[in-house]
Amino acid sequence: MSTTTPRTDAPPHHRVLRVEDVRKHFKVRRTSLRGPRPHVHAVDDVSLTLHAGQTLGVVGESGCGKSTLGRVIVGLEQPGTGSVHVGADAARAGTPQARGTVQAVFQDPASALDPRMTVRQSITEALPELDRAARDERAAEALEEVGLPRETGERYPHELSGGQQQRVCIARAVVARPELILLDEAVTSLDASLQAQVLDLLKRLQERTGVAYVFISHDLRAVRNFSDRVAVMYLGQIVEIAPAAAFDTGLLHPYSVALRSTEARLPNDTGERTRRIVLEGEPPSAIDPPSGCRFVTRCPVAEARCHEALPELAAHGEGGEDAEDHLVRCVKPGALAAAATPGADTVSEAVR
Ligand SMILES: Nc1ncnc2c1ncn2[C@@H]1O[C@H](COP(=O)(O)OP(=O)(O)O)[C@@H](O)[C@H]1O
Numbered sequence: 001m002s003t004t005t006p007r008t009d010a011p012p013h014h015r016v017l018r019v020e021d022v023r024k025h026f027k028v029r030r031t032s033l034r035g036p037r038p039h040v041h042a043v044d045d046v047s048l049t050l051h052a053g054q055t056l057g058v059v060g061e062s063g064c065g066k067s068t069l070g071r072v073i074v075g076l077e078q079p080g081t082g083s084v085h086v087g088a089d090a091a092r093a094g095t096p097q098a099r100g101t102v103q104a105v106f107q108d109p110a111s112a113l114d115p116r117m118t119v120r121q122s123i124t125e126a127l128p129e130l131d132r133a134a135r136d137e138r139a140a141e142a143l144e145e146v147g148l149p150r151e152t153g154e155r156y157p158h159e160l161s162g163g164q165q166q167r168v169c170i171a172r173a174v175v176a177r178p179e180l181i182l183l184d185e186a187v188t189s190l191d192a193s194l195q196a197q198v199l200d201l202l203k204r205l206q207e208r209t210g211v212a213y214v215f216i217s218h219d220l221r222a223v224r225n226f227s228d229r230v231a232v233m234y235l236g237q238i239v240e241i242a243p244a245a246a247f248d249t250g251l252l253h254p255y256s257v258a259l260r261s262t263e264a265r266l267p268n269d270t271g272e273r274t275r276r277i278v279l280e281g282e283p284p285s286a287i288d289p290p291s292g293c294r295f296v297t298r299c300p301v302a303e304a305r306c307h308e309a310l311p312e313l314a315a316h317g318e319g320g321e322d323a324e325d326h327l328v329r330c331v332k333p334g335a336l337a338a339a340a341t342p343g344a345d346t347v348s349e350a351v352r
Pocket residue numbers: 026027028040041042060061062063064065066067068069286
């Protein structure tokens with residue numbers, strides 16, 4: 001299907017991903033003989049949906065659970081509790097999980113490709129049901145789709161540059177026409193101009209095929225520009241999920257605001273440079289997350305009640321049709337945003 005209408009005017013697309021209350025903990029080695037075996041809270045109570053032709057960005061500092069969430073979404077990891085529904089199945093409740101319609105591209109293309117297989121063999125692996133000639137033709141078309149000559153099919157991975165290898169990985173992901181592709185730091189190892197090229201290519205593929213992306217990256221600018229919606233994670237949980245434009249016009253969770261303030265290349269609504277908010281301390285251990293709000297130990301605007309109960313991820317704002325579009329897990333949404341404007345010398349001064 002090809003479409004020339006801007007996506008914002010497109011009719012509502014069907015749902016291709018539904019994640020419900022997913023939790024994934026990993027048991028880790030004991031550090032003492034007493035007590036239960038400790039586990040890492042890699043992902044806790046994550047729910048989200050994604051529609052065809054849309055991109056959901058996932059950001060948050062290293063170790064917050066982005067990759068684990070991605071691996072659970074594509075079925076490389078089973079959720080501890082909760083469920084993941086992909087494809088047509090995502091539109092209905094209570095049906096078994098479908099996996100055929102999802103693919104993934106990871107950060108390191110060299111390790112993702114078998115060095116003993118030609119590019120064509122790697123790509124056609126995903127197409128078992130066709131005869132040889134048809135498979136080879138599909139592989140050649142997929143290579144052209146990602147901007148590589150058909151003849152690349154006869155080459156081996158080591159003969160290609162990193163950028164070419166990543167294009168091969170993308171060709172392999174798109175060849176079976178999946179409804180959803182996980183991109184986990186997929187352009188991180190490419191240099192800036194190649195990154196832009198590959199992101200552009202992915203966007204055109206999306207416009208042409210309606211594929212949905214889960215785009216995991218620590219690069220806020222790339223996520224802001226490439227995604228329709230963005231989920232901000234902290235210590236295994238989504239603390240805020242909003243349209244990507246909220247990066248310009250108003251993130252609400254104190255963690256999101258602090259994270260955003262570290263990226264100087266993002267524009268803001270006033271045109272002034274938002275003051276950088278340096279969070280104190282390290283993120284707490286995911287083995288023993290703080291009770292109450294998980295961000296409480298580093299939050300510049302925390303109050304006593306923030307230590308007591310974990311806030312729900314809830315709609316914020318004036319209500320109306322778009323209210324469900326912007327969810328935030330905070331009892332004081334926007335409090336730090338107000339303090340992050342230029343002028344005040346320190347955050348604590350500004351929020352006092
Ligand atoms: N297989 C595993 N066994 C034990 N701990 C894990 C495993 N995979 C991830 N973790 C832990 O889960 C947390 C989230 O990791 P990850 O999802 O890789 O985060 P991110 O991709 O945001 O950097 C980290 O504390 C990490 O050490």
